[in-house]
Amino acid sequence: MSDRTVRRIFRYIFTSLLWAGFCFTIPGVQAVSSNLPLQPVASIDLPRFMGTWYEISRTPNRFQKKCAGFARTDFHLQVDATVQAVNRCRLRDGQLHIALATGRQVGAPDSPKLKVRFAPAWMSFLPAVWGDYWIIDLDEQYQLVAVSEPTRKYLWILSRTTQVEPQAYAALLERLKDKGFAVERLLMTQQ
Template identity: 55%
Template sequence: MNETNTQKPKNARLRRCALAAALIGLAALPAMAADTDTGALTTVAALDVPRYMGRWHEIAKYPNRFQKQCIGNTQAEYSLEPDSRVRVVNRCQVAGGGTQEAIGIARQIGDADSAQLKVRFAPAWLSFLPWVWGDYWVIDLDRDYQLVAVSEPTRQYLWILSRTPAVAPEKLNALVHRLREKGFDIDKLEMTSHTNRE
């Protein structure tokens, strides 16, 4: 995505606030019981957080209300902070050609190689409130850290991310098959458009 040629909408700040409010509402939702037919959702055995850093392109997702304004070219950029937390920058293209950006922070839960993280997009002064932190679980990850699936315990949300804007069909199909085996409704997946192939 060419950031220098992209004009942000005049109301970008308002949209960022609305996105943050939506994410606060998401994190505040009570956890629903996992589908008893599929059992509890599990993460990958271990996550090397430094290796996970960098840019990821959204390949597909379950539609959700806090991304409804995104029309394509959705990315996530992760970078380590000095305190070992992770800076999160989500970007997407919106109607009219502008870019929407949301900046958050994530932290690991549990051991140093835990694949369970908590993320917040609410202002830092609200970070003491547990419900502003949403679950970010890495549930499938290839050995080369090139293709990943992210969800949360209720399976209500799902994202497929890749280091590149396009994924080889056989790799994507294999991942989708594994997600189906984990109890996800694959028919709900919505593919993400990428007009800029970096």
């Protein structure tokens, strides 16, 4: 191989690495703050969080792929301090889809971190069936919430009502951008 060919190869590799590094630092390509650990809210009043929450928007995910809209979750605190979540949505053919989950708080009684499983109870000993469900933004009135997990792969915005005031939603999106979320990926949910 000639010196000229070797220089071309090194120049190509150097340019490619430089370009890749540049792409990962452009705002909008990857959020700068997404490298920082995700912080949930300081605490929650779990009984107050219970009840019906309507999905306003979400990031695309495989387990809601068939949902056409009208998504909501009803949370119920159980006697053993676990949480039952009944997730509902309408499928494209109009049928109602229901998925049951069990959740448990991680840490203190006011912890905003929960572990949730959709698998049967007999599989609950397996760590892989439990997913993170972190409350990362919650208004003081417990009317609007953002839920995610440490990697920011999933994001749900939920409300006690089927509609959210545009100003409140826009303010929440700004806070989520500051936390490193690509909010332009959110899909609005038909309610």
